Amino acid sequence: MSITFPKTWTSGEKLSASDVQSNMDAMLVKQQKLGASDLDIGNKFYNTNHIVQGEYNAVTNVVSNVSGVFGGQNSGGFYSKSTFITRWQSGINTPTIPQAHYIPYTSFTLDLHRPSNVFFQWWLCCSTETDGDGTQGDGIVFVYLDNPNIKLGIGHRLPEQPNASTADSFLDGTYHSNGFYMQQFSGEQLNYGIGLSGTSTAGRNRIISWGVSIEVFYL
């Protein structure tokens, strides 16, 4: 709706400050109280070009957008970026609760600027040959948030090749694993870690290929 000006001058009329002020005030009122009819609401005002461009980190393969933070990493193929869990790090020889450790490469460090919901996924393929210690151990993969020894969700197990097996470890010591974890944050989280950690009672869980992904939603 257009502005209705209170004053319309006629020829020869004396120009008064109050009349000018009245018309100026009419504009002021409109400017401060726009209605739907003042806007072309039948057509979109914005398209994706109006959204502030995201920031892409080519090293971590993570992009930070207005809508959230998204990214992923993978091993790139068999043996090109393998990782591991081992009982030698888990402290299994001291019969207490095994210490979980980061699984190298499989973590993200995030700066989350708003309340958000986080969805983390992974897959991996692991080969665990017998370590000859007389027991069939296993590796257990967890999701951690900020502290690798906080073991969240179901432990995903990677069994060791049976001790008595005469087959190759690729036959009965190789397993795949997939999993996910969801987390809600009610405030800002800076320099925040999320990824995979693990404990093991096997000599070496060789994670020969793997992938992790992160989806953080702000909106």
Added chain:
Amino acid sequence: MSIISNSIIKRGDKLTSSQLNAEFTSVNTGFPMNKNNLANESLDLPVFDTNNTSGKSGIILKQMDMYTNGSSATAYANTATTYPFTSGTVIHTETVLYTCEQNDMLRIYWNLSLQTFGDSSTYPIGSAGDKALCWVFLLEWQLSSGGAWTQVPNQGNVITSLPPTGLYGNNVLLLYGCSLESHVNTYYQSPSPSDVHLYVPKHNNYGQWYYKVPSAQTIYGLRIRCMGLYAPQYVGTNNAIVLLIAPSGSTTHYVTVDKSELGFIQMRDR
């Protein structure tokens, strides 16, 4: 584009009533404002109507929830010889209330911690498909409060008749809402007995299902149900999984799920 020019009265002009009136009324050419008024503006996170405590504002993400179940459940191999066979075992049930609009995107995931058990001699070990025996974990939902549980779209019932064979199971093209779990690793190793059956220690299963909701609907429940044992077989003109029938009363072959997680994501299509 809506532009206010303020160009009618120029410095040095004699001020006339018509110019003065025109200068004010020309402001109305600025209405209605349209997209061109905002062409050079940019939108950053603070201008969006975000949620104060979560990322579930509804602009992109509507719902994201993760449910954990620590109760153990065991499913035994089917021994019934006729339809509808052994009904299977419910592994995980959640009562929910999700209101979905047309074109909402649903993403459902599940993690299971499980172990399979059996031997090297009891049928269906020795069947034609015993190299690939598997359990089926079906995703099912409830679309009315307290109503019937049904398989999710693109997931068929796995006790469907597969003519002309008299077998039951379903076409692999209707297995989008389930995950399969190998019952036993079977491999050849000479000398005789040549087949070795290796039951894997406790391990995990993972499944996922995606769906674009075609029309508004409400989800009242989600669950995972396990049935088995199945084997792959070419039936009629399709690849299928076929339900096998273990000996009457047999509890030799089974799977125990000791923990499960179910994740639900609902997103706007655009």
